[in-house]
Amino acid sequence: MARHTLSVLVEDVPGTLTRVAGLFARRAFNIDSLAVGPTEVPGLSRMTVVVDAEGDLLEQVTKQLNKLVNVIKIVELAPESSVQRDHVLIKVKADAATRLQVTQAADFFRARVVDVSPDAVVLEATGSSDKIEALLAVLEPFGVREIVKAGALAIGRGHKSMSERALRPVSA
Amino acid sequence: MGQAPNATPSTVARAVSKPNPAAPQAGLPVPGLGRVVEPTEMKGSAAIIRSLEELGVKDVFGLPGGAILPTYDPLMASETINHVLVRHEQGAGHAAQGYAMVTGEVGVCIATSGPGATNLVTAIADAHMDSVPMVAITGQVNSAFIGTDAFQEADIVGITMPITKHSFLVTKGEDIPRVLAQAFYLAGTGRPGPVLVDITKDAQEKPTEFSWPPVMDLPGYRPVTKGHAKQVREAAKLLTASLRPVIYAGGGVQKAHASRELMAFAEATGAPVVTTLTARGVFPDSHEQHVGMPGMHGAVSAVAALQQSDLVIALGARFDDRVTGVLASFAPDAKIIHADIDPAEISKNRTADVPIVGSLDEVLPDLTAEFSRRKAEGLAPDLGAWWENLNRLRETYPMGYTPSTDGALTPQHVIQRLGELTGPEAVYVAGVGQHQMWASQFIKYERPHQWLNSAGLGTMGYAVPAAMGAKVGNPDRVVWAIDGDGCFQMTNQELATCVINKIPIKVALINNSSLGMVRQWQTLFYDGRYSNTELNTGADSIRVPDFVKMADAYGCVGLRVEREEDMDAAIQQALEINDRPVIIDFIVSKDAMVWPMVPAGVPNDAIQIARGMTPEWNEED
Numbered sequence: 001m002a003r004h005t006l007s008v009l010v011e012d013v014p015g016t017l018t019r020v021a022g023l024f025a026r027r028a029f030n031i032d033s034l035a036v037g038p039t040e041v042p043g044l045s046r047m048t049v050v051v052d053a054e055g056d057l058l059e060q061v062t063k064q065l066n067k068l069v070n071v072i073k074i075v076e077l078a079p080e081s082s083v084q085r086d087h088v089l090i091k092v093k094a095d096a097a098t099r100l101q102v103t104q105a106a107d108f109f110r111a112r113v114v115d116v117s118p119d120a121v122v123l124e125a126t127g128s129s130d131k132i133e134a135l136l137a138v139l140e141p142f143g144v145r146e147i148v149k150a151g152a153l154a155i156g157r158g159h160k161s162m163s164e165r166a167l168r169p170v171s172a
Numbered sequence: 173m174g175q176a177p178n179a180t181p182s183t184v185a186r187a188v189s190k191p192n193p194a195a196p197q198a199g200l201p202v203p204g205l206g207r208v209v210e211p212t213e214m215k216g217s218a219a220i221i222r223s224l225e226e227l228g229v230k231d232v233f234g235l236p237g238g239a240i241l242p243t244y245d246p247l248m249a250s251e252t253i254n255h256v257l258v259r260h261e262q263g264a265g266h267a268a269q270g271y272a273m274v275t276g277e278v279g280v281c282i283a284t285s286g287p288g289a290t291n292l293v294t295a296i297a298d299a300h301m302d303s304v305p306m307v308a309i310t311g312q313v314n315s316a317f318i319g320t321d322a323f324q325e326a327d328i329v330g331i332t333m334p335i336t337k338h339s340f341l342v343t344k345g346e347d348i349p350r351v352l353a354q355a356f357y358l359a360g361t362g363r364p365g366p367v368l369v370d371i372t373k374d375a376q377e378k379p380t381e382f383s384w385p386p387v388m389d390l391p392g393y394r395p396v397t398k399g400h401a402k403q404v405r406e407a408a409k410l411l412t413a414s415l416r417p418v419i420y421a422g423g424g425v426q427k428a429h430a431s432r433e434l435m436a437f438a439e440a441t442g443a444p445v446v447t448t449l450t451a452r453g454v455f456p457d458s459h460e461q462h463v464g465m466p467g468m469h470g471a472v473s474a475v476a477a478l479q480q481s482d483l484v485i486a487l488g489a490r491f492d493d494r495v496t497g498v499l500a501s502f503a504p505d506a507k508i509i510h511a512d513i514d515p516a517e518i519s520k521n522r523t524a525d526v527p528i529v530g531s532l533d534e535v536l537p538d539l540t541a542e543f544s545r546r547k548a549e550g551l552a553p554d555l556g557a558w559w560e561n562l563n564r565l566r567e568t569y570p571m572g573y574t575p576s577t578d579g580a581l582t583p584q585h586v587i588q589r590l591g592e593l594t595g596p597e598a599v600y601v602a603g604v605g606q607h608q609m610w611a612s613q614f615i616k617y618e619r620p621h622q623w624l625n626s627a628g629l630g631t632m633g634y635a636v637p638a639a640m641g642a643k644v645g646n647p648d649r650v651v652w653a654i655d656g657d658g659c660f661q662m663t664n665q666e667l668a669t670c671v672i673n674k675i676p677i678k679v680a681l682i683n684n685s686s687l688g689m690v691r692q693w694q695t696l697f698y699d700g701r702y703s704n705t706e707l708n709t710g711a712d713s714i715r716v717p718d719f720v721k722m723a724d725a726y727g728c729v730g731l732r733v734e735r736e737e738d739m740d741a742a743i744q745q746a747l748e749i750n751d752r753p754v755i756i757d758f759i760v761s762k763d764a765m766v767w768p769m770v771p772a773g774v775p776n777d778a779i780q781i782a783r784g785m786t787p788e789w790n791e792e793d
């Protein structure tokens with residue numbers, strides 16, 4: 001299976017998230033991650049959906065999504081022409097003996113320390129999913145207590161906006 | 173998600189658009205009578221009725237209850253809306269479907285919250301599967317009570333999300349006209365389907381300002397109706413290169429009202445036409461290019477036309493498993509032209525070589541013109557050999573049946589005579605099962621909207637209420653419900669509705685005393701172990717209920733036919749009664765089976781014309 005990142009522009013009305021999530025479940029499509037929030041246009045939200053699907057199935061996913069009345073536009077964001085970021089909070093065991101090692105490891109990955117207690121620190125990291133995985137691998141020996149991840153966010157490179165026609169829609 | 177912003181729908185439309193957008197516009201055309209109503213103070217409930225009046229609604233089917241009670245008050249005063257009070261909300265749903273199917277208008281059903289709404293679910297799912305334009309209006313508990321498990325509260329928007337084209341929850345009276353206009357627009361345009369409008373009791377009770385038409389926009393909804401010119405050219409190119417083309421006409425032809433366009437296209441190309449279960453009648457059975465219904469119980473000639481073709485032209489059809497059999501072995505040598513208004517249907521099951529998204533009433537004339545242009549250049553091939561083969565199959569393996577030997581009537585013969593004595597101007601509505609298949613096989617369909625049934629969902633109990641709705645929509649036509657004894661017992665309470673509201677439908681009960689199609693499978697695949705399929709309504713049983721007495725109790729005319737020689741007279745008698753419903757209890761053999769049949773899990777080439785008998789595909793030397 002191949003991972004694809006879809007940006008889905010939707011009307012910000014009650015039930016839209018349920019409709020999108022329900023569609024994925026009903027049609028047996030797999031969602032890797034999903035993030036949703038408001039956009040620069042009042043009344044519109046944008047969902048970033050990472051799906052695991054091959055060509056034909058991806059086409060079905062986008063066609064079915066397009067049928068939802070509250071869905072306005074769908075584009076696929078290719079890795080080379082977009083910026084894609086994961087966001088994670090990690091609670092790692094760290095006492096006086098190990099704290100420096102943990103924060104040093106965090107520094108290598110440009111993760112920030114956002115909370116410190118006598119026996120743990122909370123790190124915040126942003127980056128590609130590869131980078132986040134590498135960070136977690138480095139932290140693992142210290143004892144990772146909790147991980148909270150947000151769905152991936154993605155945006156196209158360059159000056160174009162999703163509200164412009166120039167951006168190629170996934171399906172006609 | 174946040175709350176719905178009331179602002180900016182039109183600015184939204186300008187900012188962004190779906191693929192292939194229409195030109196930016198301030199609002200969509202509001203369906204209905206096109207009248208203008210100046211702002212007037214009224215209750216939300218009155219606004220619902222006014223909106224329905226302005227939308228041109230003439231007949232609705234429903235049953236009141238607590239949460240929809242406010243709306244039933246102004247409904248009583250409406251001079252243009254006829255409300256038919258059903259006995260069960262499922263009946264209202266199927267009646268709205270039947271009404272929509274014969275009139276082409278959006279059918280309307282109304283129910284209260286909770287159980288009233290959930291009783292509509294089967295009909296909504298049925299309408300969704302068969303793309304029937306329908307608006308279901310349900311009452312909902314007070315907005316302040318939503319989410320508290322209040323009396324008769326059910327999240328009907330949530331429950332029906334997977335089985336509606338779209339749905340709305342209305343909590344404010346001022347939204348009523350716009351939402352209803354949107355609901356009718358969505359239900360009736362593009363690929364039609366059911367739309368649910370759930371309205372809270374407080375939205376119905378509070379005063380609001382009503383005006384018409386509402387400003388309406390649906391920025392995420394832009395159905396494409398005109399086929400892409402390049403694809404149309406590609407399709408015509410394939411057509412002129414094909415030696416064995418077949419037109420696979422589906423229910424979409426019915427919904428697009430494109431029978432005339434289909435006829436022109438078929439006659440221009442000379443290609444054989446098969447009509448699916450939802451398309452029976454869109455192309456006349458009597459036309460020499462019609463080679464039958466395809467699929468699991470289809471005609472040998474229709475199944476062969478698809479299996480052996482080199483080009484399938486699918487029109488508003490969705491390659492349903494009942495048509496294709498094992499998908500991988502379906503029409504193995506064929507290229508596919510697939511025209512449908514729903515882009516998601518194209519290449520869903522079978523990959524299309526030429527996809528055409530559009531409404532068939534627009535696509536077909538374009539396709540005909542393009543084909544004719546190429547034909548004029550001498551590019552169209554001779555289909556003589558193809559027709560020779562299909563004609564041989566059609567003559568060798570016509571639809572047929574063997575008479576019953578157990579003394580009971582032959583069900584196929586009953587249905588055949590019913591069709592012959594009544595003719596193609598009547599409407600025939602079937603339930604689901606053996607009688608449905610026989611009705612699709614042995615009645616001649618000559619015009620669109622002549623045949624109604626529950627195809628996709630396969631809802632037993634569809635016939636009586638759908639026939640009722642069809643009779644309300646087409647009061648001047650004879651409407652036959654051809655029903656089984658199993659189906660009939662699921663929804664026959666609507667006979668009371670028919671009697672009281674003077675809706676004189678006719679019911680032909682194909683009474684084989686069992687759940688016949690299930691029994692057939694038990695005969696064929698479960699060694700004749702008849703687990704729970706005996707209903708004790710027919711021959712050699714205690715006959716519970718006695719359908720003739722039941723008809724009598726409802727104030728219908730009840731007739732029973734047990735002998736071949738009484739059959740025609742009973743049908744004639746039923747045809748002469750027009751002041752009340754008639755039920756004829758035809759006592760038929762339970763051993764009759766539906767043939768041909770493609771058993772599950774085998775290619776369509778393995779179609780059996782009778783148990784263990786497959787056709788000779790190649791002409792013997």
